[in-house]
Amino acid sequence: MSTQPRPLISGLDHVLIEAPAGCEGEARAFFSGFLGLPELPKPAALAARGGVWFGLPDGRQLHIGVTPNFVPRDKGHLALRCPDLSAVTERASGCGITCTPDEELAPIRRVFLRDPWGNRLEILEDS
Template sequence: MISGLDHLQIEAPPGHEVQARAFYGDFLGLSELKKPLALQPNGGVWFALPGGQQLHTGTVPEFSPRRKGHPCFRSTDLNAVLVRARRFGIEVQEDAQLAPTRRVFLHDPFGNRLEIVEGEHVTVLV
């Protein structure tokens, strides 16, 4: 019934677009997508993810960052992510709970929690 993931949406405060472009575009290297004209007055920014999915930022008037729920991005080179994060002044928390799988946690400029895993999580069906 479900054929895949189309997009995920990250909530952000009003007026967040410049910071979103700097973080998701410049730091993470995602390409910006043109929002449909009908949705442009709502604010927010859309980005392309590898594999054809999208990441949308959406404006929430009474915004509260997500501290637990989070998207997880994949990387082929977590060391490169760490070097880039230092260059951009972004704090990253390395996590070894799933060793040998390498992963880190960080926050976007709005305080939303994000995870980046090297490779992918091991999948075991029940």
Template sequence: MPSQLISGLDHVQIEAPAGHEPQARQFYGDFLGLPELDKPEVLRPNGGVWFALPDGRQLHTGTVAAFVPRDKGHPCLRSDQLDALLERATRLQIAFEPDTRLAPLRRVYFQDPFGNRLEVVEGAHPAVPLSG
């Protein structure tokens, strides 16, 4: 089998209820500072919002009729300014939960406006391939 069949991650999609777009823009756009992308015309009737990440990847929100928040599975975003993000969250009264289990790695969990879990890590999780 050829190696490196997958060259990277393009985007993650977060599920949300119908009509979620204004709240998604406020949380992912205004709070987290992610610029909104122009969603392809053919997909606009489906609802949802697309956001750009600084590394070229994307975060999408997608409308789900029978929406159920994801409290375990989640995307993890990186921040080089975690203290500033947490100060901003405190100022805007956005709750977060620090997690010290992987210290010295710093990470926190948020819930988006729809109850989905979102992790933010300072720097990056180390990637150590399994040997063997």
């Protein structure tokens, strides 16, 4: 009988989305204003780099990081969960944000949208 080695990784701490310099205002409007995520203070040692950090309800974090020569991500993307996808799409419509429904994973409901800099985001409804 073989025993599985103990995993070296215990979980996910945060994800980082790349954005152009000067992104902070748009990041706050989108991730806090639209999605309702609370902004988190960045450590002083990292604050000079720009960007913004947000908290997720499960304790993990979403970091918006400034990158030189920024190019929006189309394939690689962040996927967030929500309890009510209809509420998300209704709020998006009111904010002028386009959500594209996708039925490839039916019966799971999901939409794709773009952050202020053109990065692809996915939002899935909790099942």
